[in-house]
Amino acid sequence: MKYQITLLKSSLTQTGGLEKYTWQIAQRFCQKNLPVTLLTTGASHPPFISDYLNIVSFPIDYRLSVLNLLQFNRCCAQYIKKHPTPIIFGLDRNQFQTHIRAGNGVHAAYLNYRAQEEGVYKKLSFFFNPLHQMTLQLEKKAFEHPELQILFTNSHLVKQEVLSHYDIAPEKIQVVHNGVEWTALEPHFQSWHQKKQTILQELKLPSSCYHFLFIGNNYRRKGLSKLLQALSLIDNQSFHLSVIGKEYHLADFEQQVSELNLESKVTFFGPRNDTYQFYQYADSLVIPSFYDPFANVTVEALAMGLFVVSSARNGGSEILSPTNGTVIESLEDISSFAQALHTALSHPKTEKSAVAIRESVKSFDFSHQLDRMVELILDPV
Numbered sequence: 590m591k592y593q594i595t596l597l598k599s600s601l602t603q604t605g606g607l608e609k610y611t612w613q614i615a616q617r618f619c620q621k622n623l624p625v626t627l628l629t630t631g632a633s634h635p636p637f638i639s640d641y642l643n644i645v646s647f648p649i650d651y652r653l654s655v656l657n658l659l660q661f662n663r664c665c666a667q668y669i670k671k672h673p674t675p676i677i678f679g680l681d682r683n684q685f686q687t688h689i690r691a692g693n694g695v696h697a698a699y700l701n702y703r704a705q706e707e708g709v710y711k712k713l714s715f716f717f718n719p720l721h722q723m724t725l726q727l728e729k730k731a732f733e734h735p736e737l738q739i740l741f742t743n744s745h746l747v748k749q750e751v752l753s754h755y756d757i758a759p760e761k762i763q764v765v766h767n768g769v770e771w772t773a774l775e776p777h778f779q780s781w782h783q784k785k786q787t788i789l790q791e792l793k794l795p796s797s798c799y800h801f802l803f804i805g806n807n808y809r810r811k812g813l814s815k816l817l818q819a820l821s822l823i824d825n826q827s828f829h830l831s832v833i834g835k836e837y838h839l840a841d842f843e844q845q846v847s848e849l850n851l852e853s854k855v856t857f858f859g860p861r862n863d864t865y866q867f868y869q870y871a872d873s874l875v876i877p878s879f880y881d882p883f884a885n886v887t888v889e890a891l892a893m894g895l896f897v898v899s900s901a902r903n904g905g906s907e908i909l910s911p912t913n914g915t916v917i918e919s920l921e922d923i924s925s926f927a928q929a930l931h932t933a934l935s936h937p938k939t940e941k942s943a944v945a946i947r948e949s950v951k952s953f954d955f956s957h958q959l960d961r962m963v964e965l966i967l968d969p970v
Contacts, residue, residue: 592623592624592675592676592967593623593624593626593674593675593676594618594623594624594625594626594674594676594677594678595625595626595627595628595668595669595672595674595676595677595678596611596614596615596625596626596627596628596678596679596680597628597665597677597678597679597680597681597683597686598611598627598628598629598679598680598681599629599630599649599657599658599661599681599682600629600630600631601627601629601631601632602631602632606692606885607680607692607693610680610690610692611627611680612635612636612637613955613959614678614680614959614962614963615627615642616636616637616639617959617960617963618641618963619637619639619641619642620639621963621967622641623641624641624643625639625641625642625643626643626644626645626672626674627642627643627644627645628645628647628664628665628668629644629645629646629647630646630647630648630649630650630657630661631646631650632644632646645668647660647661647664649661649664653720654720655719655720655723658682658720658723658724658727659723661681661683662682662683662684662727665683666683666684666685669685675687676688676966676967678690678966679731680692682724682727682728682731683727683731684727684730684731684734685730685731685734685736686731686734686737687736687737687738687739688737688738688739688740688741688966689731689732689737689739689740689741690741690743690962691740691741691742691743691747691751691882692743692882693882694747694750694880694881694882694904695728695747695750695751695754695882696721696724696725696728697725697728697750697754697755698747698750698753698754698880699880700712700715700721700725702879702880702902703715703810703879703880706810706879728755729755732751732755732757733755733756733757737757737761738761739761739762739763739965739966740757740761740762740763741762741763741764741765741962741965742762742763742764742765742882743764743765743766743767743882743883743904744764744766744882744883744904744905744907745764745904745907746882746883746902746903746904746907747764747882747883747904748762748764763962763965765958765961765962765965766883766888766904766905766907766908766953766958767883767885767887767888767905767953767958768888768953768954768955768956768957768958768959769885769888769889769891769892769950769953769954769955770892770954770955771892771950771951771953771954771955772954774865774889774892774893777865777866777868777869777893778892778893778894778943778947780869781868781869781870781893781894781943782940782943784866784869784870785869785870788866788869788870789870792831792856792858794829794831794856794870795827795829797827798827798828798829799826799827799828799829799872799873799933799934799937800828800829800830800831800870800871800872800873801820801828801829801830801831801871801872801873801874801875801930801933802830802831802833802867802868802871802873802874802875802890802895803816803830803831803832803833803834803874803875803876804833804834804864804867804874804886805833805834805876805878805884805886806834806835806836806860807834807835807836808832808834808836808838808839808842809838810878810879810880811834811876811877811878811879811881812876812877812878812879812900812920813832813842813877814842814845815877815920815923815926816830816875816877816926817830817842817845817846817849817851817855818849818923818926819923819926819927819929819930820849820851820854820855820927820930821849821850821851822923822924822927823927823930823931823934826931826934828854828934829854829855829856830851830854830855830856830875831856831858831867831871832855832856832857832858833858833859833860833861833864833867834859834860835859835860839857839859842857843857864889865893868889868890868893868894868895869893871890871895871938872895872896872933872936872937872938873890873895873896873897873898873933873936873938874886874887874890874895874896874897874898875897875898875899875930875933876897876898876899876900876903876905876906877898877899877900877917877920877926878899878900878902878903879900879902879920880902881900881902881903881904881905882904883903883904883905884899884903884904884905885905886905887899887903887905887906887908887909888905888908888950888953891908891913891914891946891947891949891950892947892950892953893943893947894938894942894943894944894946894947895938895943895946896913896914896915896933896936896938896942896946897909897913897914897915898914898915898917898929898930898932898933899914899915899916899917900916900917900920901916901917901918902920908950908953910949912945912946912949913945913946913949913950915929915932915933916929917929
């Protein structure tokens, strides 16, 4: 059958953004009555049922990540050889696909950024790390494969990184920015103003100051240390920072807060499943990432009416404009970072500004972005 589709995504046992995206795109194809075979290493209960969906789960569960990566690639290659389809859409790390969504960015670029931030010894360690080396090999084979038809990137930042690291025709690359559940967030957005004070009271936060918000796991790579330094340069401004996310070395950041005399202005909340209520009371979201292909929180925050401060190394910064956000010129220049925060302080969230910011990302509705990708996949076939 001409429109048979094979999807590749290793583990689907988690509930993260990439897992959700995989299920959503599988459902889109099934809704078009197109047979979909999903190759994975484990799938929790599918969020939908369809006669057009066939899940093939390979029993792979090694302790070493590199072995899981290697074996999944082998299993997929063997299956595809026996069951070829005209569309092989990869959302993971595999050596061959006709279509790829590089949602995690370019691993070669990621390692370069890490080396810049963590020093020469860390860079040397990458050469002896089998997981990094295998990922780089698969990435090169996939991106430079002659049968690759479309490589989807979620930002122009990632597109340029692909072109700088690999030999691929630019016309094969399509940029489709990450989408947001724009409609699903509407009830939370509509009630933010009336719930703000109640939430602040429940969380024991100050009620009459400017509220910055930081969301991200692994605070170092997400740039929290730089943010704290920049905040320490702000004088004569009443503000508070809420920090959301998982961090194994939390004590190090708590000590930095103490050393910078920010104890009364920073609260660590750890991982949370109710981030929407933090969006409801916050004025702005700060995303000082050292590398983010496209941080989903960028468009989520905008859809909740928040002004966004982002590093240029976050692909999501591409959708910012002077009315809904600002880009930090340099993470290395803390005074430049502080200036971006001052810009945010001049944009407190009001009912009027929140509506305007939310409307600025209406076109990034998740369904619209997903449909665009599906159309680009099916149209050339």
